[in-house]
Amino acid sequence: MKRVAVVRFPGSNCDFDTLHSAQRAGTDAYFVWHRESDLKGADFVLLPGGFSYGDYLRSGAIARFSPIMPAVQRFAQAGGPVLGICNGFQILCEAGLLPGALVRNSRLSFVSRPVALRVEQTDTAFTNRYRKGDLLRMPVAHGDGRFVADDRTLKELEATGRVVVRYVGLDGGALPEPINGSLDDIAGISNGDGNIVGLMPHPDRAADPAIGNTDGVGFFTSMLHWTGTASAVRTARGVGA
């Protein structure tokens, strides 16, 4: 069974949803407290949503220096698959494991509602069970979800297929109004190898038939099918690594 570490920070509040979703997908998922320094033989690492350290200074800025993070950094940089959901995505950006940053929503209000996403990239550790163009519905719940990056980074993300999911209208068409003001309506991105993925929406809140939505299940079942070959595949296709 795949071993999946769900890291808990003080202020994480989607830790149980994420653990449950990973277990339901058929993995051996367990919690790791942020004060620990060992991932206990994890095959995958999940950083759940919440408000680590009360979002003090900037969302994710302080969690990024937690004692567990050097182990997460080493794991990710060695090709280990890491998924950051919501606050987890913010932590990955603050840690420099993903480019760009997540800043205050353009309308300043906290958005908590279902959104629609279009799957743009399936060569990742967490989206390989979807097909390109799939339309997913799942909730967002964030105040700091506006993805920003400099022009060069943004162009590179788009050109190398590193935008993983994008906000679209509920019917799959254009967004009638921005969700949070993210550049290019970006909801989630990956690193070049597809082993590190971050997204603001919550697949962990859409992964159990008991709550009426299973669109997010693929993020967790993808772990069972990841062979870590995305980089080689993309290089072969000539679309960058």
Added chain:
Amino acid sequence: MPYKVHVRIVPRAGLLDPQGQAVEHALGALGFAEASNVRIGKAIELAIEAKSPADAKARASVMCDKLLANPVTEDYLVEVES
């Protein structure tokens, strides 16, 4: 000796600052039509044990690069009280 250091953090020029915009509109509504380019950031005060003001400033800059500011979205300015 400890130096009192003021760090001013502002959103990068060119980055949409919705808080600044909202406050600018409110100022306009109050009749302050002369106010423009409102940007909202953070002010951080701290004491730094250092040999000289220049040393304190250099240490504060390293702190900004590592933690206090996000280089993707923010610029910072360090002032040391003499």
